[in-house]
Amino acid sequence: DTTHGTILYVEGVTVSFDGFRALNNLNLYIDEGELRCIIGPNGAGKTTMMDVITGKTKPDTGSVYFGQQINLLELSEHQIARGGIGRKFQKPTIFEALSVYENLELATAADKRVWWTLTQQLNSAQKYRIDEVLLQIGLAEHRYKNAGALSHGQKQWLEIGMLLMQSPRVLLVDEPVAGMTGEETEKTAELLLSLAGKHSVIVVEHDMKFVRSIARKVTVLHQGSVLTEGTMDQVQNDPKVIEVYLGE
Ligand code: ADP
The missing domain is CATH 3.40.50.300 (P-loop containing nucleotide triphosphate hydrolases)
Known part of the structure; x- marks a missing residue:
């Protein structure tokens, strides 16, 4: 129990x-x-x-x-x-010009708005976490697709995935x-x-x-x-x- x-x-x-x-x-x-x-x-x-x-x-x-x-x-x-404590608003705040993978990569960063985090090497734990989240949100086979090309539902899941990258206790x-x-x-x-x-x-x-x-x-x-x-x-x-x- x-x-x-x-x-x-x-x-x-x-x-x-x-x-x-x-x-x-x-x-x-x-x-x-x-x-x-x-x-x-x-x-x-x-x-x-x-x-x-x-x-x-x-x-x-x-x-x-x-x-x-x-x-x-x-x-x-x-x-x-x-x-x-992660919050998902109705309107997704994903980066449409970036791939699904890059969106999740960016979400590992301390500050999502810092573009140069994209040039940083992710450590293996972070890479593992991205793979885990891709499976959770059902977008593993779309990892290289531009987020802008996803369906409405897939965009919502990606947004949830970005929140999951921060391992929130409450969502x-x-x-x-x-x-x-x-x-x-x-x-x-x-x-x-x-x-x-x-x-x-x-x-x-x-x-x-x-x-x-x-x-x-x-x-x-x-x-x-x-x-x-x-x-x-x-x-x-x-x-x-x-x-x-x-x-x-
Ligand atoms: P819900 O999300 O359940 O529809 P809200 O929390 O948005 O309810 O709103 C509760 C009440 O507070 C509503 O009557 C709304 O008009 C009012 N309200 C919400 N935000 C503000 C605000 N910034 N200024 C004035 N009134 C507000």
Whole structure:
């Protein structure tokens, strides 16, 4: 029996924009290696929650800890990203003129914007890691292809691969299957499921069919706090959840 401790503690977090509470006493606990889906109607606070965890937005009140020791509110967005919390935005930030391999190579660098890292020799551990990630994201046979020539889904996987190069403990993924074909959606589900265990994966997603296909535990946000948590069946049959979604 492996007991996974809590890796992320979000407690009593409130964020106001001009008096409007985008997050209102939010409490969220993420276990090491778990795959958590966060759902909720538009304006529920999902994006603001990701902004708080990744250090983009500092809350008015509350605390955010990575493990029991690391106070994320004392760290910058950059430090948090470097320290083990990766975030995948909807729009990929891959380098289209470079090959898949070069994109992953660049992602091993301390600073992605430093072009000269491309001329550095990778050590064997880094090369091994790139091969490992290429297999994980299903792009091993496309390693020499220009990233710009990849399909929409493949670009998203490459972006995930670039985050994986930093071996994040926590991976935040915003609407991973938006715009994907059915086949790409299925592959993305497999990919995210394969990442759980090694990483804590937090997925914010609107596509309920997709959430059902991957989620063990679902958190429903509403008006900046947690409305309910549980399995997909539990939350979908919860009268509070039905009411909130009918009102959308
Ligand atoms: P979600 O991602 O669940 O749709 P958001 O976190 O984007 O929700 O937004 C929560 C609420 O906070 C929304 O009502 C939104 O209009 C408001 N909000 C978010 N960011 C800002 C901002 N920078 N300034 C003012 N209001 C904001």
